[in-house]
Amino acid sequence: MPAAFTEQSANLLPSESENEVSPEGVRRRATAPRNAMHPGAVLAFVALGSNLHNPRRQVECALGALARLPACRLIWQSSLYLSAPVGGVAQPPFINAVAALWTRLAAEELLASLHTLEHNAGRRRAEESYWGPRILDLDLLSHGARELAHPDLTLPHPRLHERAFVLLPLSEYDPDWNIPGKGPLSHFLPGVADQPILRLRPGDHRDLAGIRLRAPCGDAER
Numbered sequence: 001m002p003a004a005f006t007e008q009s010a011n012l013l014p015s016e017s018e019n020e021v022s023p024e025g026v027r028r029r030a031t032a033p034r035n036a037m038h039p040g041a042v043l044a045f046v047a048l049g050s051n052l053h054n055p056r057r058q059v060e061c062a063l064g065a066l067a068r069l070p071a072c073r074l075i076w077q078s079s080l081y082l083s084a085p086v087g088g089v090a091q092p093p094f095i096n097a098v099a100a101l102w103t104r105l106a107a108e109e110l111l112a113s114l115h116t117l118e119h120n121a122g123r124r125r126a127e128e129s130y131w132g133p134r135i136l137d138l139d140l141l142s143h144g145a146r147e148l149a150h151p152d153l154t155l156p157h158p159r160l161h162e163r164a165f166v167l168l169p170l171s172e173y174d175p176d177w178n179i180p181g182k183g184p185l186s187h188f189l190p191g192v193a194d195q196p197i198l199r200l201r202p203g204d205h206r207d208l209a210g211i212r213l214r215a216p217c218g219d220a221e222r
Contacts (some may be wrong), residue, residue, distance in 0.1 A: 040104050041073075041102040041103055041104045042102070042103060042143060042144035042146075043100060043101075043102060043144060044100070044101055044102075044103050044107075044110060044140065044141075044142060044143045044144070045098055045099070045100050045140075045141040045142045045170065045173075046066065046098065046099045046100075046101065046114065046138055046139065046140060046141060047096065047097075047098050047137075047138070047139040047141050047157070047165075047166050047169075048062050048063065048096065048097045048098070048099065048136070048137070048138055049083075049094045049095065049096045049097075049134060049136075049137040049139075049165065050062075050094065050095055050134060050135060050136050050137065051085065051091060051092045051093060051094040051095070051133050051134060052092075052133050052134060052135045053122070053135055055092075055094065055095040056080065056095050056200075058095070058121060058135060058136050059080060059095050059096070059097050059136075061121070062117060062121065062136055062138065063077055063097065063099060065117050065120075066099055066101060066117070069101075069103075069105075069110075069113055069117075070105075071103060071104040071105050072101045072102065072103040072104075072105060072110070072113075073101055073102045073103075074099060074100075074101045075100055075101060075102060076099065076100040076173060077097060077098070077099045077100075078097050078098045078099070078169035078170070078172045078173070079097070079169065079172060079199050079200065079201075079202075080095055080096070080097050080199075080200040081095070081096045081097065081165055081168060081169060081197055081198065081199050081200065082094070082095060082096075082197065082198045082200060083096050083164065083165035083195070083196065083197040083198075084195070084196040084197070085131075085133075086131065086163070087130070087131025088131065089129065089131045089132050089133075091132065091133040092133065094134075094165065095200075096165040096166075096169065096197075097169055098141070098166065098169035098170050098172075098173070100173060103143075107140065107143035107146060107148065107153060107155060108152075108153060110140060110143065111140050111152075111153055114138040114139075114140060115138075117136070117138055118135075118136050118137070118138055121135050121136040122135045122136070123135045123136050123137075139157055140153070140155070140157065141156060141157045141160050141166065141170075142155060142156045142157070142160070142179070142180060143155055144180075145180045146180065147180050147181045155180070156179055156180050156181065156182070160179060161179055161182055161185075161188040161191075162188075162191070162192065163192065163195070164192035164193075164195035164197045165195075165197055167185060167188055167189055167192055168189075168192075168197055168199070170185055171185055171186070171189065175189070
């Protein structure tokens with residue numbers, strides 16, 4: 001079990017000494033603090049995905065941008081995964097990841113911040129098809145234990161428990177993490193076992209051409 005997170009921070013921003021920095025310059029922690037809450041903050045999970053304009057780099061840059069969000073602190077990120085697109089639209093596979101952060105932002109404020117990061121990366125929601133390719137897709141998966149059903153925001157994310165590209169990264173954090181209102185994450189893993197997804201090992205497969213995408217999930221192979 002990771003050590004408790006006891007540092008106090010006015011804006012919850014990470015410091016150089018508390019984070020590893022990957023070769024790509026992305027801040028990451030080897031373990032995720034789970035035992036202590038920052039005063040007034042909640043634990044939120046964010047899903048990241050891209051399949052356009054160097055998708056791996058898009059996701060890595062977005063992880064760095066999450067670390068710089070005001071009133072937030074990025075504390076953990078999953079491995080990167082290569083996954084097949086859903087929805088039946090012909091398009092390249094996606095690079096996916098999940099990040100965890102402590103945040104003092106309300107769920108609606110955090111979602112607005114995520115949309116701003118998407119826009120800054122070049123995404124134009126009004127110009128894209130519903131199941132089409134994405135420069136950057138940032139989904140708010142959960143915000144503490146809050147449950148919400150609103151046209152602009154549903155918590156937890158309504159398809160969280162149906163997508164391997166969300167469940168597999170999240171299971172790295174805690175396979176028994178309780179999805180608010182639904183139950184332990186591990187209960188839903190068998191239901192996505194047939195979805196093609198591959199975990200990318202650090203430093204491997206910078207060029208994604210030639211990677212075999214298969215099910216059930218596993219590591220990337222040539």
